[in-house]
Amino acid sequence: MKTEAEPVFTGDKLKGRSFLKLTDLSKQELTHLLELADELKQRHKSGAYEEPLKGKTLGMLFEKPSTRTRVSFETGIFQLGGAGIFLNSENLQLGRGETMADTAKVLSSYLDGMMIRTFSHEVLQEFADNASIPVINGLTDMYHPCQVLADLQTIQEVKGGLDGIKLTYIGDGHNMAHSLLIGAAMTGMDVSIAAPEDYLPDTHIVQEALSNARQSDSHIEITSDPQAAVKQADVIYTDVWASMGHEEEQRNRKQAFFDFQVNKKLCSLANNDAIFMHCLPAHRGEEVTADVIDGKQSVVFQQAENRLHAQKALMSALMG
DSSP states (O other): OOEEOOOOOOOGGGTTOOBSSGGGSOHHHHHHHHHHHHHHHHHHHHTEEOOTTTTOEEEEEESSOOSHHHHHHHHHHHHTTOEEEEEEGGGSGGGGTOOHHHHHHHHHTTOSEEEEEOSOHHHHHHHHHHOSSOEEEEEOSSOOHHHHHHHHHHHHHHHSOOTTOEEEEESOOSHHHHHHHHHHHHTTOEEEEEOOGGGOOOHHHHHHHHHHHHHHTOOEEEESOHHHHHTTOSEEEEOOSSOTTOGGGHHHHHHHTGGGOBOHHHHTTSOTTOEEEEOSOOOBTTTBOHHHHTSTTBOHHHHHHHHHHHHHHHHHHHHO
8 A cells, every 4th residue: 555755855946947968957956866866766666655746747749759768757747746748749830830939938838847859959959948847858869868867876776876986888979978978977987988980979078078077086088999998897888879860870880880899708898796787779789789788787677767766856856
């Protein structure tokens, strides 16, 4: 039988704000969200519940397909007492030429929050600039901050903390690499990104991460040598070689990333207790071998579950 819990403190300073990238938060605010995510997870596991968003509605606009983002946000807002509305540009007037600015203003009068999963970060920014409600980045080509909230929560659970942990990301220097760089630098983790020369992270984001790293005393390395990058790693992370929108480059990317596969041999160069992470979906036999992703050091499904808890913390804080 479920028991009703005391209300969860959500951090008033976050209320009403948008979350487009991790640097929209201070280190203290990020730490608070991770603590809240852990608290909400423990309450959920114990059968306790709270409804801080009772009567509130989250709009969810998808221009990219999704499994984890849609289900975790829709389930999360329901568990917090609210409701989620699934939207895509084809069933909105956006598909007939209405501007993003007008759409943002109209939806702000109906909804209490908006989550957008799209291609261009500029589209997301335009919506947020014209909205009067909190806007959450569910994914853009530049950033994937909600995933990294869940990733940081998972690393903290498994390793007991974040400060001084070394994370190695191997693969395309795209949105996941960008958000991992920022998240690691903000929380005092060391991070090494290994990508082919033509697929390195955006230089401006690297500079932003370096600025954060100087404040948290973390170390950042950008390289095209996966063997060097993985040495002394506590966390090994990868993603698909061809993300949504880049499928036509699949053949070229397979060649470019051939030496960047995460396999047992590469993992043997990391610390013995290193964990493996992947934001999913995964292509076994491409960016990672089955014996790694399905092995005992893989935490990919714990990581996926934490999308629910981290996003519940985020919605509670922004929309509460």
